[in-house]
Amino acid sequence: MEVRGLPAPVPDAAGPGDAGYRAPFAPDGPAERTASSFAAVLARVAGAPTALVHRTEDGERLTLTGAAGVPAGWARVGHPPARSTLAGLVLMHQHPIISADIAEDPRVPRYAPALELGVRAYVGFPIRGDRQQIAGVCTVVDYRPRQWSPRELAAVDEAARAYAVFVAEQQRADTQRRYLDTLLQSMRIGVAACDEHGRLVFDNESIRRLMGTTLVGTSVREWARRGGPLTDVAGRPLEPDDLPLLRALRGESVRDAGILITTPGRPTRTTSSDAEPILGADGRRLGAVLTVHDVTERRRAERFRDVDRAVTEVLAHADSVRQAGPQVLAAVCEGFGWPYAELWLVDQDADTLVPAARYRAPGTAGDPPGEPGPHDAVTGAAWRTGRPVWAGETPGSPATPLRTSLAVPATSGDRVLAVLSFGAGAVDDPADPLIDLLAGVGAHIAEFVERRRADELSLALTHSKQEYLALIGHEMRTPLTSISAYVELLRESDPASVVDELPGMLDVLSRNSASLRAIVDQLLDLAALDSGHARMAREPVDLTATVRAAVAAVQPVATAAGVTVALDLRADAVVPGDAGRLRQVVDELIGNAVKHTFGTGLVTVLLERPDPAAVELTVADTGVGIPAAEQDRLFERFYRSEHTRQHRIPGNGLGLAVSRAVVEAHHGSIRLLPAPGPGTRITVRLPAGALPDRPAGQGHTAGSAPS
Template sequence: MVPTGGAVPTGVADPRRLAVLRATGLIGDRSFSGLDRLTAMASRMLEAPMSLVTLVDQDRQWFASAVGLPEPWATERQTPLTYSFCRYVVATEAPLVVMDARADVGLCDSKAITELGMVAYAGYPLRAPGGAVLGAFCVADSRPRRWEYRELTLVGDLAAIAASEVAALLGAGELAVAHQDAEQQRAFLEALLDSLDTGVVACDPAGRLIRFNQALRYALDDDADPALSPRQWARRLRVLHPDGRRFTAEEMPLLRALAGEHVRDVEHLVVGRDDQRLVFRTNAQRIAGPDGSVLGAVAVSQDISAQYRTGRFRDAELAVHRAFIASTDPADAAAAVVQAVGTALDWAHAELWLADELSDMLHPIATWTDPQRPAVHVPASLGRGSGLAGTAWHEQQPVWVPDLAAGAAPMTADIVTGSRLRAALAVPVRGADQALGALTVFAPTAETKDSTCVTLVAGIAAQVGAFLQRCRADELRRELIQSKDEYIALVGHELRTPLTSISANTELLRDTDDTTAFGEVRDLVEVIDRNNSHLLALVGELLDLAGLDSGHTQLHIAPVDLAALVGERVSAARPGAQAAGADIRARIPPRLTVAGDEARLRQMVGKLIDNAVKYSVHGGPVDVVLVDNDGVAELDVTDTGIGIPDDERELVFHRFHRSSRARTHGIAGTGLGLALCRTIIERHHGTIAVSPPADRSGSGTRISVRIPVAAGSAR
């Protein structure tokens, strides 16, 4: 029965029905082509001017499809509920057939008659898949009409088809919602995984990669490619054992997990972006569905490169410490230092440079190159601010170059190209109050600045500096002990022997009577005089040496033409040399100026030339060569004399030491000449060394002196 008046039928306002209706997503101004075909078919086959699919809400009806609906309702696709006959179909959940609504007591006042032109009406329930009536499928005529049975059957069938179409639309909507939900979940999961610093990779049941998160994509400079088989992607990803062997497909943690193994704490190397080597610790496990089916596997890889490098550096520091304990010679320990640093960083090349105070230049004391890489050209020397090591040494600050190929490095292009090295780090090796050199390391790949790496390399450089300081302190301690021994020898022999002789001869003189003629004791007086002269010379040289050693004897620093001074001493020594059968040959530049004490330099040069002549007991050539070698004045005095035994060569600069060969040949001397020469040279910031002649075999001695040309601060 159709209720009278404008009241909303009870079934229309049912909250459960309305909830189902609104959940369908069909309400609105959308059109549905499948429903449009059904309403067009109904209008055509029944020759009905109007055919509708309505959705009845609490206060209005919506047209999901409409044929013959007048304006403005056709455009608006909705009317108030007072325009609706379909609400009665919803309320009763049964068909409603009306031949003439104007004659129906319950419908005659409906605006559907006056506004929509509905006089005859036939409507069937439009049901949702759960059975709830959403609205109606109806046809209408603008004049009274007796609906035949076949016509009503057709409307009922079309209503059932429309319900199926609605079910399909609802299913598609649910799928769309599910798809949207899945997309949201996927986006959420991707954002979550990409926010992790830890690398995540997943594969499907066939072992094909389906997911890399952002951390892994960046580290590997690659992405998952489902088109690759497990063996293909295992070859493409450069995953290495700690010893450098490549992982096989069967060894990959992800595929081991897919096979059912629970993989924990597998450490491996990965060659990633720009050939950078990273160290990962990986856990992996299989992913199973609720029914136990294998859905794939997931692996989580944590980048432990920093921790790994720190551990390697602890080992390197220990290796360096052991090398320093085992050696007292910087050159011997340096090789262990550069190898320890290079292998700890897993970089390709390392160098240790030490400064030469005379030339103010750096020289490489040790280098190391990865055996798997080509040799690297290392310059013989570097000046302040020149090259990577020279820059760190001069600025006394670490220098990091992320990529040598970018052209910003303080290195020549040919060295950069030839070495095939990319990143570089140089740190100064510091002493107590100055930089002593630099430690440099080079990587085969570009590297962004790593403060941990800088700190670790600087720590080893500090060890090197402390070792050099210790070596210097040990050297000074040995020199002090040596000085004490020398002065004991002085008292025990060099002074006692002539004093004993003087005392003995004095006693003999005392025993003579007053009538003894001087001629009878002349020999005694001459022995006393000779020993007295020796003592005076010895004491004079000792006082001179002590004054220079202590700094009490001041040097008078001024520009000195060393070439002229050497030439003068050569000329002065030639007559005596010729008398002894020696031939002094000189090679001296026109001019070579140094800052120094002219008298002391003359004293030093004279002693060296006099010694060369004195020890050439059989005559022969004496070569005096002076050159300017890269800002250092180098003086070589070489003779062909009796030479110095190899085991005595380090002792020649000790006070009172006299070569066994000199004593054998009865050559007179105090044993202080070379000691005095060394002190003079060291006060001029120079060095002196003794060696056999470079181009002669057998006998002879070469004395090499080096003095900085610009040594304006001689002590």
């Protein structure tokens, strides 16, 4: 028997540790069906009943990829080791094996499956790859001994070479497919494709993470539906036919289609999609491909930048916090789609928050809160701690009306000057970048408040100098001129001739000297209060009785002027402090209200306790009021409004400045509030508890006015 190309004998097959041989064979894929068709052709040209095609990926293990004419009994073989097979010998020794009768060939392994299957004649040629490595084996067998003719051997050899070309092309195609698949899977851009029937045939890892699911094999409509609701950037739901992939399937080239993707339990993502039809060589549409860019971070950065720019622009052109506040809140809320916001200024002396601005989106229901109290934990916590405070839902929670509250302090150094408070249904933006942005907005506001206070102080000092000169020129020069004139008259007159006129002259001298003394006393009083040297009693003061007495004292003047004074005492109020000083403040407020109200006007005096820790006195009138442009100057020394001067109402512009110094010495606040109609409304807020130890006037700057 002739066996060509068989190397030295090999050991008998061993056990399970040998490389495996997988059989029997059942073609179930395109590659296997192609290899089986190839084997059928090989069997015919070689005149053999059975032909086999094996593949190897690593040069050790064999896989049967194609077969023709395989008897049914081959299923009994199972998975023998490759070293026990004749194809395994070709693989191991990398040479053709040709045997006329393997049963008589001593070099064939004793336990070779071919012997059990009744194979007698065998031919196996190696399939070589493009680098001459063994890529597989082409085999023909017969079940009777036979001599293989040169033509038959050449046919098997040529088949092995031809299949090697096929394998090389298949490997190149597989390599390209692997490269492409790896490229698409590694991309941060989402990619999906559908066939001509709108059925999804591919999606990469990025788009699966974005959509939260993979549904390859389902329709595009079903894929989009299960991935969560899809809307455009304005929040309008997308109809299935408006999906970019289906638009491309209809032949449209889609560019930069903005889509919001919302999946349960995850923040909404903003995407930009492109889609193109896939065309065959004949122009027929074979399907469509979609690319999805997650632009959430980029759009967030743009939105943050726009909000910061808008806030900066507002503060650059505003004259006061109260003017800038509504515009700042609107810029933030409109940028993030939040329905409600407030700006509170910190009154350091009264240790309280004062509302400065409020924003409410159109269509927002519910009443805004009033003064922040114990119930307003978020705003109060941000004020007390100097740190941003979240309450309610965390960022990324489903949208519901006002489920999230956020308060951010506006700080200068270690002082909190204001608090920004926001209400939202849901906050999709991550907490850290959002808080950083709002902290920046707070820093802008704090800087603006500090700058405005410095400007106001400088302006107040200038006004003080001017008003002081005016005071010297008018309020003090007028009585001095009168006194000087009468003194000269007395000096030049015959004593006997002025005896009858002397009482009248003395009255004039007394009245003018008293006027001068009052001005000097107020100036000295104000200076003492500012410096903290004013003597201030510390004892319980029945403010209810003080207010009642002040109203009774002014009643005759009011009645003579035709003005009604209405007293509304809603609570008994006892505050710690100086009774004389507090009576001074009450007299000033009620007296001013009566002087500035004409005809059948009304002055209302209200005393109440808005919370257990505070007492509020509000004096409102229906008088001439204060021009809007001058309201910030109301408590400056020497300030007299345009309306006051026009109506020639007497005064020197020191009373309210002294009142403010007294109130602040009691750790309270005094402020002008918007009046519901014509006139003026001023509120004094005093602590009802024990006063802390602090020198009178500390914290008050001469000439400053609240923003």
